[in-house]
Amino acid sequence: MSILLKHIASQLKKLRTEKGWSLDQTAKETGISKAMLGQIEREESNPTVQTLWKIALGFHSSLSAFLPAEQQNPAVLKHQDEALSVKVLQAFDATLGYEILHITLKANSSHDSSIHEKGVIEDILPLNGSITIQTEDQHYVANTGESIRFHADQVHRYLNHSNHDVIFYNIIHYAK
Known part of the structure; x- marks a missing residue:
């Protein structure tokens, strides 16, 4: 699961950086608490599917953008x-x-x-x-x-x- 958590965390950081959003702004856009977003970025929390969908929607992104694009063994x-x-x-x-x-x-x-x-x-x-x-x-x-x-x-x-x-x-x- 660590590869998946690392990918989710890096994608969240990347999208926040691209948008220039603080954790506060990201929380407002996604409806996910600042604390939870911080835990996800630090790989301390395994987000639910529902949480990840909300984050993706807040960034006007797809769910698959948060999952590794491994063709051999796709992450679940x-x-x-x-x-x-x-x-x-x-x-x-x-x-x-x-x-x-x-x-x-x-x-x-x-x-x-x-x-x-x-x-x-x-x-x-x-x-x-x-x-x-x-x-x-x-x-x-x-x-x-x-x-x-x-x-x-x-x-x-x-x-x-x-x-x-x-x-x-x-x-x-x-x-x-």
Whole structure:
């Protein structure tokens, strides 16, 4: 996990430096406390997926920007306090405007996602079961071999109602 923590810490420092943001400014932009940001930069804290998403959104960045681009053995972002783990299959491509994530959602669990920037769309493709996506005004269900497309610039939740972990691809299309 230390390679992952080092990469997250260095990427956070790099983005803060590029923007010229203090920890206070970064906390305001991301909604993550100054103390937590400092712990992440010092590699003292393993951020949750939710925390990392908030940081990425605050910097108008992709989640994959915070994960090492190792093709041989991609890092898996997971936290003991969360039901969801993420592995980057294809890092953000600025020309095409998307990234592909391989996500595992634990049995009988849910994950509340951060609201993405305006115009962001997600495609969900379950590989081994059924996944439900709940937005402010819609309820979508997809089984293996099916897909869901929805606007992710709103509150949304991933739900797994089954007794086994569900694995799915999440293709995130960023607005240009």
